[in-house]
Amino acid sequence: MTERLHPGARFRQLLAEPGCATAVGAHDPTIAKLVEEAGFPVCYVSGSASSSCVGGFPDVGLLTLSELVANARHIINATELPVLCDADTGHGNVTNVRRTIREFESAGAAGVHLEDQTFPKRCGQTDGASCIPTAEMLAKIYAAKEAQRSDDFVLIVRTDARQCEGLDAVVERSRAYIAAGADAIFPEALLSAEEFRRARSEIDAPLVIDVPEWGRSPTMTIDELEHWGFDLGIFAISTLRIALGSVRRFLAGLAEARTQTAWLDDMMTRAEMDDLLGLTEIRNDEERLVRLSERSAAGSTARS
Numbered sequence: 001m002t003e004r005l006h007p008g009a010r011f012r013q014l015l016a017e018p019g020c021a022t023a024v025g026a027h028d029p030t031i032a033k034l035v036e037e038a039g040f041p042v043c044y045v046s047g048s049a050s051s052s053c054v055g056g057f058p059d060v061g062l063l064t065l066s067e068l069v070a071n072a073r074h075i076i077n078a079t080e081l082p083v084l085c086d087a088d089t090g091h092g093n094v095t096n097v098r099r100t101i102r103e104f105e106s107a108g109a110a111g112v113h114l115e116d117q118t119f120p121k122r123c124g125q126t127d128g129a130s131c132i133p134t135a136e137m138l139a140k141i142y143a144a145k146e147a148q149r150s151d152d153f154v155l156i157v158r159t160d161a162r163q164c165e166g167l168d169a170v171v172e173r174s175r176a177y178i179a180a181g182a183d184a185i186f187p188e189a190l191l192s193a194e195e196f197r198r199a200r201s202e203i204d205a206p207l208v209i210d211v212p213e214w215g216r217s218p219t220m221t222i223d224e225l226e227h228w229g230f231d232l233g234i235f236a237i238s239t240l241r242i243a244l245g246s247v248r249r250f251l252a253g254l255a256e257a258r259t260q261t262a263w264l265d266d267m268m269t270r271a272e273m274d275d276l277l278g279l280t281e282i283r284n285d286e287e288r289l290v291r292l293s294e295r296s297a298a299g300s301t302a303r304s
């Protein structure tokens with residue numbers, strides 16, 4: 001039997017290739033299938049989206065590690081893409097970080113990003129974030145690297161220092177994190193094109209960034225990120241925002257019209273859903289096995 005490659009191997013390759021790859025967030029397994037169908041190379045599981053969809057909570061650290069990993073596992077199982085997961089602050093101290101890494105890797109994640117915020121954390125694109133001391137974060141990185149079972153598993157370290165300590169601290173912390181074993185750096189909430197350029201020129205590692213809507217960072221494109229030398233742009237909760245906005249408008253229309261007929265052109269058809277979720281393939285496989293069993297039974301009867 002051919003040994004299956006660790007999902008982090010393909011992810012590492014993407015980070016090493018020229019250009020800026022795109023990771024798209026999936027808040028559930030069906031969205032992950034759509035991300036793969038659309039041809040994007042990486043699927044992303046956001047802590048914020050998981051908190052929203054699993055518990056109906058804001059992104060303030062209310063979801064447990066087990067809940068986050070369970071959600072991620074379903075998403076990972078639904079796609080062949082490498083899946084990058086948000087591990088927040090590691091769910092505690094260095095001992096908790098070890099378990100966090102092992103749980104996400106066992107779930108099949110290609111890698112995680114681990115951030116240097118204090119707990120309870122805040123969404124990095126909102127105000128009020130604060131960071132733990134650099135030495136404490138280095139200990140978490142050491143623990144994370146020791147905990148991973150495969151060298152292919154990717155540890156991205158996110159720093160929120162721009163908001164609370166300034167850009168110089170982003171560079172200083174990033175260099176220390178790389179020396180401790182970070183495979184890539186995620187400098188959260190940079191504020192201008194010049195800051196993106198400076199991060200690229202002064203941080204010697206693959207660079208990952210989120211592409212937010214209505215955040216502290218400016219609106220940007222993957223082409224701009226590629227021009228600035230970034231390696232991965234994450235659309236973390238764009239699909240969730242699209243889904244929620246569309247459902248809200250549909251519900252208002254349904255309440256007014258008392259029928260869904262005006263929305264049929266916006267819906268995925270039954271046949272399209274069957275294809276996406278694999279029902280067509282399942283039915284074909286069931287029929288194949290029935291035919292195979294009938295031939296086998298007929299052969300046994302003939303021999304007897």
